[in-house]
Amino acid sequence: METSIVKSQAYGKDRVRVVRVVRHADGWQEIADYWVCCLLSGAQFESSYTKGDNKLVVATDSQKNTVYYMAKTLPAEKVMVPEVFATEVASFMVNKYAHVTTCHVKVTTKPWERMKFDNKGHPHSFYREGKETRWTEAFVTKSNPPSAANTTVLVNSGFYDLEVLKTTNSSFVDFWRDELTTLPDMPDRLLSTKVLCQWKYVSDNLAQLQQQPFDSIYSGVKHNTLDVFANDPRAWVHASVQTALYIMADRTLNDFKGVNDVYYALPNIHYFPFDMTKFGLKNLQTDAEVYMPIADPSGYITATVSRPDKGKL
Numbered sequence: 001m002e003t004s005i006v007k008s009q010a011y012g013k014d015r016v017r018v019v020r021v022v023r024h025a026d027g028w029q030e031i032a033d034y035w036v037c038c039l040l041s042g043a044q045f046e047s048s049y050t051k052g053d054n055k056l057v058v059a060t061d062s063q064k065n066t067v068y069y070m071a072k073t074l075p076a077e078k079v080m081v082p083e084v085f086a087t088e089v090a091s092f093m094v095n096k097y098a099h100v101t102t103c104h105v106k107v108t109t110k111p112w113e114r115m116k117f118d119n120k121g122h123p124h125s126f127y128r129e130g131k132e133t134r135w136t137e138a139f140v141t142k143s144n145p146p147s148a149a150n151t152t153v154l155v156n157s158g159f160y161d162l163e164v165l166k167t168t169n170s171s172f173v174d175f176w177r178d179e180l181t182t183l184p185d186m187p188d189r190l191l192s193t194k195v196l197c198q199w200k201y202v203s204d205n206l207a208q209l210q211q212q213p214f215d216s217i218y219s220g221v222k223h224n225t226l227d228v229f230a231n232d233p234r235a236w237v238h239a240s241v242q243t244a245l246y247i248m249a250d251r252t253l254n255d256f257k258g259v260n261d262v263y264y265a266l267p268n269i270h271y272f273p274f275d276m277t278k279f280g281l282k283n284l285q286t287d288a289e290v291y292m293p294i295a296d297p298s299g300y301i302t303a304t305v306s307r308p309d310k311g312k313l
Contacts, residue, residue, distance in 0.1 A: 006046050010104065012039035013060040016067045022076040029124040032080050035108040038063045040093060042101035042145065056099050066092065082107040083155055083201075083214040086138035091151070091206055098146040106137035132162035132195070134218065140206070153206050157218065158198035158263075164229055165192035172240065189271075190291055193241070195225055196265040197248075201258055212258045221262075224251045241266050241301045249305035261306035268299030 016036040023029050040058060047053040070089050071079055078084045086105040093103035110133050112126035136157040143150040170191035175183075199221060203209040228248045249262035273288035283290055 002050065006049050008041075009045055009049060010039040010041040010102075011045070011057075011060065012037065012104075013063040013067075016064050018067055018071050020071045020076070020079045022080065027123045030076075030080060031112050031126060032082075032085075033109055033112060034082065034085070036067050036086075036089070037104075037106040038067060038089060038093070039104040040097070040100050040102075041104070042099050044099040058097060058100070063093075078210075081214050082109055082134065082136045083138070083157055083212070084210050086136050087140065087153060087155060087206060087210060090138045090140035091153075094140050094142055094151060095148045098148075100142075101145045102139060102141040104137065104139050106135065108133060108135040110134070132159040132222075134159050136214075143204075150204065151206065152204050153202070153209050155201040155209065156198055157201070157214065158196070159218070159222065160194075160196040162195040162197075162222070162225065163192070164195060164226065165190070166230060169233075188286070190288075191241075192269040192271060193266045194269065197221060197225060198263040199252065199256075200260045200262075202260055217256050217259065220255055221252050224248050224255065241268055241299070242303070245301060245303055246305060249303070253305065253307055261304055263302070263304045265300070265302045268301065270294040270298060 014037040016038070018034050018036060020032045020034075021029060022031075040063070044056050048057050067089060070085070070092060074085070074088055078088055086107045090103040090105040093105075094100050110128060110131070112128050115122040115125040115127055134157075136155060139154040141152050141154075142148055143152060167190050168188055170189050171187050172183075172189065173185040173187055199217075201209060201212060225248050228244055228251065232244070232247055234243060234247060245264045245266055249264060252262050253259060271291040271293050273284050274290050274292045276283040276290070
């Protein structure tokens with residue numbers, strides 16, 4: 001007889017691929033292309049794990065169908081923004097099923113870019129380049145289950161695989177040295193990283209949360225990331241990827257008051273000058289022109305940055 005307890009649980013449908021096309025009367029068309037993961041959790045699901053009782057299990061196929069149903073029946077403006085679509089699906093689930101305490105919906109997208117000809121966007125043709133992946137996830141949780149009268153909403157948004165590189169204006173000097181240190185000071189180096197960035201919204205008012213300018217915030221966070229990486233002298237004068245990360249996050253928190261905190265993960269993808277002294281050629285330090293990319297190992301710099309606690313000001 002089993003005596004263990006289920007400490008946490010969630011189940012659902014992953015990688016639901018859904019595409020919504022919006023067709024305007026003038027011939028202009030828009031497209032949203034999503035991968036959706038929907039997970040349900042609640043104390044009453046425990047018996048499906050411990051007793052083989054499926055009476056309260058909402059089939060994962062039904063969850064898949066719900067995603068398509070919502071994509072069709074919601075107003076277009078609530079489907080085209082990933083954060084709004086995710087919160088709508090999650091809210092629908094916790095309101096429809098009394099025994100569901102939390103619904104977690106994650107939406108991932110690689111947006112299609114509209115083709116342009118003679119500086120004009122084509123009304124219905126798109127292309128996709130190798131670019132970062134946008135994602136969001138919404139957690140809608142009942143405050144007093146099984147009642148759905150009050151809920152809390154947590155939304156995480158972000159992007160990953162934004163690959164950037166600059167050939168100068170990056171340094172790493174004056175770091176800790178001991179008998180295990182072999183890395184020399186690098187007053188100027190080639191810097192590359194593949195950015196993962198995530199930011200958070202929290203609210204107990206779904207309608208109010210959905211008024212956040214999610215697309216503008218996404219574009220703003222991406223702009224801040226690229227602008228600091230390329231242009232802010234503090235990001236290299238102070239000689240660390242950590243400094244660049246902090247400035248990126250701080251700028252976003254100051255620009256967007258609805259964002260609670262910002263997380264970055266910045267792997268330092270190394271490009272080392274190839275030593276050509278054996279060939280009688282100078283290719284180190286200020287003479288470096290030919291580099292050898294090193295896939296592994298890489299540096300890995302992370303941090304979560306938030307506003308100061310008002311009580312500590």
